[in-house]
Amino acid sequence: MARGAGALIARTTALALAALTLGPVAAVLWRAGGGMPGAADLAALRFTVLQAVLSALASVICAIPLARALARRRFPGRALAISALGAPFLLPVIVAVLGLLAIFGRSGIFNTALRDLGLPQISIFGLGGVVLAHVFLNMPLATRMILQGWQAIPAERIRLAESLGFGPAHILRHIELPMLRDVVPGAALAVFAICLTSFAVVLVLGGGPAATTVELAIYQAVRFEFDLARAATLALMQVAACGVALALAAAFTLPSGFGAGLDRGQVLPRPGGWCRLADAAAITLAALFIGGPILSVVLRGLPGLADLPGAVWPALGNSLLVAVLAAPMAVGGALALAMGRAQGLRGLEPLAMLPMAGSALVLGTGLFLLVFPFVSPAAVALPVTVIVTAVMALPFAYRILVPEALRLVQDHGRLAAALDLRGFAALRLLILPRLRRPLGFALGLTAALAVGDLGVVALFAAENGATLPLVIQRLMGAYRMDAAAGAALLLVGAAFALFWICDQWGRGGTDT
Amino acid sequence: MLKSLMFAAGFLSISALAAQAETPVLDVYTYDSFISEWGPGPAIEQAFEAECGCDLRFTAAGDGAALLARLQLEGVDSPADILLGLDTNLTAAARATGLFAPHGQTPALSLPVDFADADFLPYDWGWFAFVHNRNLLAPKNFKDLAASDLQIVIQDPRSSTPGLGLLMWVKAAYGDEASTIWKNLADNIVTVTPGWSEAYGMFTEGEADMVLSYTTSPAYHLIAEEDDTKTAALFDEGHYLQVEVMGKLAGSDQSELADKFLAFMLTDAAQTVLPVTNWMYPAHTPAAGLPKGFETLIQPGKSLLLGADEALALRDPALEEWRAALAR
Numbered sequence: 001m002a003r004g005a006g007a008l009i010a011r012t013t014a015l016a017l018a019a020l021t022l023g024p025v026a027a028v029l030w031r032a033g034g035g036m037p038g039a040a041d042l043a044a045l046r047f048t049v050l051q052a053v054l055s056a057l058a059s060v061i062c063a064i065p066l067a068r069a070l071a072r073r074r075f076p077g078r079a080l081a082i083s084a085l086g087a088p089f090l091l092p093v094i095v096a097v098l099g100l101l102a103i104f105g106r107s108g109i110f111n112t113a114l115r116d117l118g119l120p121q122i123s124i125f126g127l128g129g130v131v132l133a134h135v136f137l138n139m140p141l142a143t144r145m146i147l148q149g150w151q152a153i154p155a156e157r158i159r160l161a162e163s164l165g166f167g168p169a170h171i172l173r174h175i176e177l178p179m180l181r182d183v184v185p186g187a188a189l190a191v192f193a194i195c196l197t198s199f200a201v202v203l204v205l206g207g208g209p210a211a212t213t214v215e216l217a218i219y220q221a222v223r224f225e226f227d228l229a230r231a232a233t234l235a236l237m238q239v240a241a242c243g244v245a246l247a248l249a250a251a252f253t254l255p256s257g258f259g260a261g262l263d264r265g266q267v268l269p270r271p272g273g274w275c276r277l278a279d280a281a282a283i284t285l286a287a288l289f290i291g292g293p294i295l296s297v298v299l300r301g302l303p304g305l306a307d308l309p310g311a312v313w314p315a316l317g318n319s320l321l322v323a324v325l326a327a328p329m330a331v332g333g334a335l336a337l338a339m340g341r342a343q344g345l346r347g348l349e350p351l352a353m354l355p356m357a358g359s360a361l362v363l364g365t366g367l368f369l370l371v372f373p374f375v376s377p378a379a380v381a382l383p384v385t386v387i388v389t390a391v392m393a394l395p396f397a398y399r400i401l402v403p404e405a406l407r408l409v410q411d412h413g414r415l416a417a418a419l420d421l422r423g424f425a426a427l428r429l430l431i432l433p434r435l436r437r438p439l440g441f442a443l444g445l446t447a448a449l450a451v452g453d454l455g456v457v458a459l460f461a462a463e464n465g466a467t468l469p470l471v472i473q474r475l476m477g478a479y480r481m482d483a484a485a486g487a488a489l490l491l492v493g494a495a496f497a498l499f500w501i502c503d504q505w506g507r508g509g510t511d512t
Numbered sequence: 513m514l515k516s517l518m519f520a521a522g523f524l525s526i527s528a529l530a531a532q533a534e535t536p537v538l539d540v541y542t543y544d545s546f547i548s549e550w551g552p553g554p555a556i557e558q559a560f561e562a563e564c565g566c567d568l569r570f571t572a573a574g575d576g577a578a579l580l581a582r583l584q585l586e587g588v589d590s591p592a593d594i595l596l597g598l599d600t601n602l603t604a605a606a607r608a609t610g611l612f613a614p615h616g617q618t619p620a621l622s623l624p625v626d627f628a629d630a631d632f633l634p635y636d637w638g639w640f641a642f643v644h645n646r647n648l649l650a651p652k653n654f655k656d657l658a659a660s661d662l663q664i665v666i667q668d669p670r671s672s673t674p675g676l677g678l679l680m681w682v683k684a685a686y687g688d689e690a691s692t693i694w695k696n697l698a699d700n701i702v703t704v705t706p707g708w709s710e711a712y713g714m715f716t717e718g719e720a721d722m723v724l725s726y727t728t729s730p731a732y733h734l735i736a737e738e739d740d741t742k743t744a745a746l747f748d749e750g751h752y753l754q755v756e757v758m759g760k761l762a763g764s765d766q767s768e769l770a771d772k773f774l775a776f777m778l779t780d781a782a783q784t785v786l787p788v789t790n791w792m793y794p795a796h797t798p799a800a801g802l803p804k805g806f807e808t809l810i811q812p813g814k815s816l817l818l819g820a821d822e823a824l825a826l827r828d829p830a831l832e833e834w835r836a837a838l839a840r
Contacts, residue, residue: 094710094713097710098717102717105717105718125702203706204706208698208703209835210839216668216706222581223578223671224827226581310549365585369585372589376591471548473544474544474548474551477708479712481716
């Protein structure tokens with residue numbers, strides 16, 4: 001199956017990704033020469049990996065019961081709740097952190113309640129706080145990925161199990177666990193990679209220099225020491241850590257091999273009794289944990305919405321433009337890679353995940369070094385922003401698409417081959433209709449990420465090219481915290497609207 | 513063929529027109545908050561362009577440290593004529609790049625210390641201070657603070673210029689004792705943020721009793737928000753200064769214009785803009801004096817400032833001291 005235009009596109013995309021992520025690192029190395037990491041860098045790497053592993057494990061452990069509850073229960077507002085799972089992921093980091101502080105901070109609701117009850121208060125600062133924030137930001141994403149796994153179990157398998165008299169324990173063992181074995185390693189890997197390069201969350205909630213990450217060391221190397229050699233070495237350390245995680249995840253993944261179904265409406269068994277209570281508890285706790293900080297972001301931003309400064313509107317336009325251009329690029333590239341991987345092309349997976357492990361600062365610096373000798377960086381701000389955003393978002397789209405692409409090829413590959421269904425016809429008749437749900441989710445997620453993205457392209461910012469996250473940062477930098485909170489709410493609203501539109505399209509008005 | 517000839521002719525005549533009408537462009541690199549619509553940039557651009565017959569073009573790059581990194585990336589090919597927004601903790605490293613030219617000017621300055629630098633001219637300055645709500649019983653010095661239960665937010669000296677300023681403040685005030693001071697402060701520090709805005713945001717949201725900022729920060733709340741509940745703690749060991757400077761690039765193709773701009777930044781036209789946009793003290797107090805509200809600010813009796821070379825030499829050992837003391 002791995003032939004023709006699809007394979008060519010997949011290979012080209014993979015090469016372009018490698019060039020765009022490793023090229024800038026190479027440019028930095030070429031400019032600076034190599035360097036060896038010192039003892040402090042190794043300590044930073046240790047802490048970085050530790051917090052990323054804990055965050056990834058905690059996120060998927062919380063996500064599994066929640067995804068299961070969402071998969072098998074029906075309740076009013078369920079569709080909205082599933083969409084809203086995208087929200088934390090879309091928040092600009094500092095806004096998310098302030099939202100968490102409003103709940104779990106020193107003067108937050110949680111500690112105020114503890115104080116009123118005469119109980120000792122908790123501190124959010126330290127490793128626990130870092131993991132808490134990462135779970136808040138990433139558990140919803142993991143939930144959506146795992147939920148997809150449940151939804152993809154063919155209805156026939158469930159019916160067969162029921163007719164054989166399987167109870168919940170048997171269904172868990174023979175159907176749900178194999179599905180989890182298929183989906184969970186990928187979800188954990190995605191969360192791990194995100195947390196590996198997390199910068200502001202770790203610094204703000206880490207509580208001090210004991211919580212030093214590799215990304216901070218890179219920041220320091222580039223900005224205060226202008227030690228590009230060290231920065232590039234550190235960036236490669238991050239890539240290596242992600243590579244190890246990728247290999248581990250691949251070793252743990254087992255395809256579930258349920259075989260094809262007939263697309264009947266799926267009805268998972270809904271056991272009553274304590275199972276019902278446990279599901280209700282999972283959903284309620286998640287709603288409080290995710291909804292609380294989001295609600296505080298909304299309430300904090302509302303007063304500021306009234307008098308937003310004029311700079312916000314063109315910035316919103318710029319951000320939306322980047323999102324609308326970058327999201328289809330990211331999803332298109334991810335689809336090509338996911339289908340290529342599903343059809344047996346080798347070596348695509350590491351390349352597809354590469355941008356997640358890349359240091360944003362080194363990537364931006366390298367691109368700047370590559371572009372600057374030829375053209376004014378400000379003149380190419382828009383195309384660079386769009387391409388970099390698409391590259392950074394691609395791994396997310398890939399992770400969402402790849403389990404479904406594998407299943408598609410497994411279930412329909414032989415029939416498609418027999419019918420000689422290839423190229424554009426295969427795309428139109430087979431791939432797009434069958435992957436519509438993950439495509440919609442991936443498109444929504446990447447568009448929303450693009451709206452919220454900042455950092456990589458700061459070096460390229462043109463005079464009138466400011467994006468909304470940049471304006472929020474400028475407002476905060478000029479004491480205007482209320483206006484910043486208002487602009488952040490606007491950003492969240494815009495990102496969520498884009499996400500919701502794409503996600504709704506993907507779910508095609510069905511209730512799953 | 514005819515078409516392409518016509519195109520060429522049109523292109524050439526437009527290019528000629530453009531060359532004729534071309535006004536000189538002065539490229540000023542500065543930090544991000546300088547050029548935002550609520551920063552000093554727009555007013556200064558308007559005022560300078562009114563008298564220079566030129567186009568003043570700002571390019572923004574993060575903060576002072578990011579600005580210098582950007583210039584080093586571009587090297588001798590940089591289109592920048594002026595770099596505006598370094599502080600004295602960065603000037604030694606900036607000078608070492610060899611990219612700057614002496615300014616050759618001797619303007620009258622109203623800094624609380626004697627200041628002379630052949631390459632860099634100050635345009636504004638401020639004292640670092642811990643800002644708090646007026647109803648708080650504030651400590652009188654770092655030792656007082658360390659002995660109290662007060663919770664503070666500071667910035668990371670590895671990623672933020674105020675954070676680096678605090679490091680130098682403790683070092684300048686306590687020298688070899690600095691390490692002990694940091695150890696005793698450890699339980700007062702809620703957290704260390706990557707930049708000023710995260711720290712200040714956490715303070716205004718009530719996450720800390722005090723935040724490292726400037727003595728002039730309460731002026732923003734008073735003047736822009738009519739809120740007089742914020743003030744700064746007066747420390748008797750003195751307050752470290754942040755002096756913000758600008759310099760001319762040796763590779764500038766608009767050297768004369770660049771000199772004019774440096775001089776303009778110290779005239780009343782520019783200096784009256786800075787206090788109420790950058791919320792710092794003007795480097796040369798304008799004839800009309802400081803804006804109303806500045807008289808309510810605390811006045812440190814003693815100003816601390818390490819020389820540029822000393823600051824650079826002390827940075828790495830002081831960072832290590834800080835890291836060791838706080839890495840619990």
